[in-house]
Amino acid sequence: MIQSNLFIVMSIIAVISSQSVRGKDCVCELQNSESAFPESKLVRVEITAVECLRNISSEKRTEVDRLVLGLQHRLKQLNENVAMLEKEDNGNLYGAVSLRIIQLELAELQDLLDKLSRTNTNNQQLSTEIADQLQDMKNTMEELESFDSTMVILKQRENERIKRDLKLCEKELNATTPPPTPFMGNCGLGQMVNVSGPKIYSLTVYGTSYSFGAWGRDANPAPGDENKYWLVVLSSSNAYGHYVRQYNSMSTILLGIGPTDIHISSSNPTTNTIQGPNMVMYENSLYYNCYNTLNVCKFNMTTRSVTNVALPSDAGFNSKFPFAHLGTTYAYTDMDFAADESGVYVIYATTSNFGNVVIGKVETSTPPVLNQTWSTTLHKKTVTNTFMVCGVLYATRYLDKDTEEIFYSFDTKTNTERYDWRIHIRKMQANIKFLNYDSRDHLLYVYSDAYVLTYDIMFQ
Incomplete structure (x- = not known):
């Protein structure tokens, strides 16, 4: 086999040598099917550009x-x-001159x-x-660009666009302003600088059946309940809920394993029914807006009893001052509840404050008591959600289906407001229906169009 191959190779070399000796060279004719590049047009453009620069010289511009x-x-x-x-005319020679x-x-x-x-x-x-x-x-130049068969110019433009986008991103990151610091310093957290995530993103056991709901952990749990999670879905008209579902761990709530259902009322809607997706769990009690009332309701998970305190008579309820954006209104979100390191707050709006947000501190006694309040200049219908961190209220707004923005803060210690925030939350679904901060793990708990999510708050 080797000898056969060697014979073939030697034969080919002999043929090539014999053709070379005879002087018969192989010639290939190359033909270009493309049109000739009109170099004269490019030269004419260069000459015209020079003339334009000369005609609009700095000397002529300043004339x-x-x-x-x-x-x-x-x-x-x-x-x-x-x-x-x-002043000095004497009617004689001086005046004439x-x-x-x-x-x-x-x-x-x-x-x-x-x-x-x-x-x-x-x-x-x-x-x-x-x-x-x-x-x-x-x-x-547009005509000459048609000769760019390898699309070099197009790719250069794309590169320039990407460079511009990167510069804009860098500018936005550098423009992020820190929130008020004094109260946060007392919590030992430093300044909030970013929100990353989502860290967890999952459907509940209900699937996509209920797009409004809430979930999280007890902000101040009893000993032994530190790892429990709670979930409430608004199972009637996306507006009302009548029971709280509890799980023993994060994994069990994500998998829907071994829940315990605790009923507040027998059906929806009726007295003490949960109205709207905004609520919070604190010291084994759920704080929420009771059905068709101005009441802040407190449901004790152990005794299964409900006590309440009424907001001021001009406070909004039944979708008078709900969370909203230009595309939609979130029904029955007149009251929002938040918990931080210091306790429970209710966020609402009143006609006497022109529909602007009012922050109320809720004393967690039985029945609850509405204590100190703070009035802001933030109109409630321009907001999609709020949460509290170390006594500072933060508000979010809808930018687009992919992005929510933290844009506002009110420090209850110094009474200072800021509208210059630019911290973005990357959404997986279009609408965030519930958002709350957990002071124990420093996570944001979110319920977004039937999905449960968590986000990391990053502190400086």
């Missing part, structure tokens, strides 16, 4: 400025001379005005000519 400054100087001098003439000087200055002013008029006319004509030249250059 009008020099004439205007000259006019201003002459007018000032003329006013001074006229004032002097009026001063008047003659003024006449000469008026003649010079007229000369400057004529020059300015001619210059403006020339500049207008030049602008028209340059505009035509620029349009011709643009058309020629």
